Amino acid sequence: DVKVTQSSRYLVKRTGEKVFLECVQDMDHENMFWYRQDPGLGLRLIYFSYDVKMKEKGDIPEGYSVSREKKERFSLILESASTNQTSMYLCASSATDSNYGYTFGSGTRLTVV
């Protein structure tokens, strides 16, 4: 069974902390994505990557950065966490052929206090 694994299910961090959210996929997918999910707002794209060491901004990149040093791993970084970054973070991956859609991880619920 193919998988996208997010390292933490729940995370509580303090304002100003640097936060790392990790995502690993075992499907050899080229594309990886980070979304945040908020009630009433749906999923909003933060960053995505089409290849190793490559990244592109999504719709709401402010306050975030990403790293993709290996094909299977895509990290989301909150340089200085703020309370408005409290959210559910979803990682997804897909093959270059978009016919198969995305495979999502289970999500990381981050609370910034």
Next chain:
Amino acid sequence: AQSVSQHNHHVILSEAASLELGCNYSYGGTVNLFWYVQYPGQHLQLLLKYFSGDPLVKGIKGFEAEFIKSKFSFNLRKPSVQWSDTAEYFCAVNPGGNNRLAFGKGNQVVVIP
């Protein structure tokens, strides 16, 4: 701005009732269309997808969706819902096959036994 619209964010209905969730998008040209479902506490799963061919698409668990190009719509239907269909449903559009999905804000569906 280009977007994906889902109306009636909260839907409450009784078992055996029919369900229809609307999805409209504003992208021109070729699009790939998806419906995802998120059951309580679970990750997003693909319900069905449309790329070409028959505009009436059948998915898992008795769901179907119809692509109407002239109306820029991809509405989801199920003739008779069950309590286990309680979930949040997201419409997603992949404009021009660029592998970047844009999501609607979701429909929270509650089925009362």
